[in-house]
Amino acid sequence: MATKKQNAEIVSLFEEKAGAGIGEITADDLATPRIIIIQPGSPQIKKKAVKYLADASVGDLLFTATNTIVDGDEGIRFLPVYFDRNYIEWNLRENGGGFVAAHPKDTQLLGETQRDAQFRDIRTYSDGRQTELQNTANHYGYAMIDGTSQRCVINMTRSQLKISRSWLGLINGTRLNGKNGEYTPPAHSHFYLIQTEEVSAVGKGSYYNYRITQERILGNKEVSLFREADDFSKFCEGGGMQAVLSSSEATAAKAALENQSSKDWE
Incomplete structure (x- = not known):
């Protein structure tokens, strides 16, 4: 994807940081403010749930730090800065769910799992207890919430992983022309629009997934x-995120599980 030269001051900074923002680390992300999709089974739309939000509707986006609801068609402007992937181990939902541990993307534990009828990677312990290892893509960045940039992360699993790969392709496919020729600017050179769209699965009803498009390049007034x-x-x-999150990962991971929809796992 080619982008015309503009905003010379800030574009010169892009060239200095060519290719940045698309590396991988093994930091656990689950305690940071997040953007999630309100699904049919989300607690935010259940009137008797503690997390019920009167203005929430299926397909909306939720910024968890402030419980801000954004219409999924309107979307949230997002500036990506970093990507990583890991495996989150959960107790099975049918057994009550709950966070077990976070493992690096190259964990050897995946070799100990078996794929079940629901296409879950199941790990069986010697005492018979079973857990699931869930491949998770983590997109760190800034969400524009009520006109203010807010640090957060978007965690993507299962059907959302395809969206994650497409997004990374969009970032890697962006090109600018600099003093040394064409280059790939850092991920945080462009805003992306995070929206939602309804997806129907045969025999499994419908759920909402992300729709992500590149919106615009940063301007000179956005150098800071x-x-x-x-x-x-x-x-x-x-x-750095690993050190920040280590003290509260279990509590945050429990919240992540509660905000997922079983339909989104298909």
């Missing part, structure tokens, strides 16, 4: 945001 995003990217690369 670019520099802040660059610092956040370096922080993630250095494993």
Whole structure:
């Protein structure tokens, strides 16, 4: 995808950071503010649930830090700064669910699992207890919420992994022309629009998935945001998120499980 030259001041910074923001680390992301999709089974639309939100509807986006609801058609502007992937181990939903552990993307434990009828990677312990290892793509960045940039992460699993791969392809396919020729600018050179769309699965009803498009390049008035995003990217690369999150990962992971929909797992 080619992008015309513009905003010379900030574009010169892009060239200095060519290719940044698409590396991988093994940091656990589950305690950061997140963007999630309100699904048919989400607690935010159940009137008797503790997390019920009167203005939430199926297909909306939720920014968890402030319980801000955004219409899925309107979408949220997002500036990506870093990507990683890991495996989250969960107790099975039918046994009550619950977070077990976070494992690196190259974990050897995957070789100990068996794929069940629901296409889940099941790990069986010596005492007979079973868990699921769930491949998780984590997109760190800034969400524009009520006109303010907010650090957060978008966690993608199962059917959302295809969306994640397409998004990475869009980022890697972006090109700018610089003083040394064509180059790939850092991920945080462009805003992306995060929306939702309804998906129907044969025999399994419908659920909502992400729809992501590239919106625009940052302008000269957004140099400070670019520099802040660059610092956040370096922080993630250095494993900073892992240190920040280690003290509260179990609590946050429990919240992540509660906000998922079983239909989104298909």
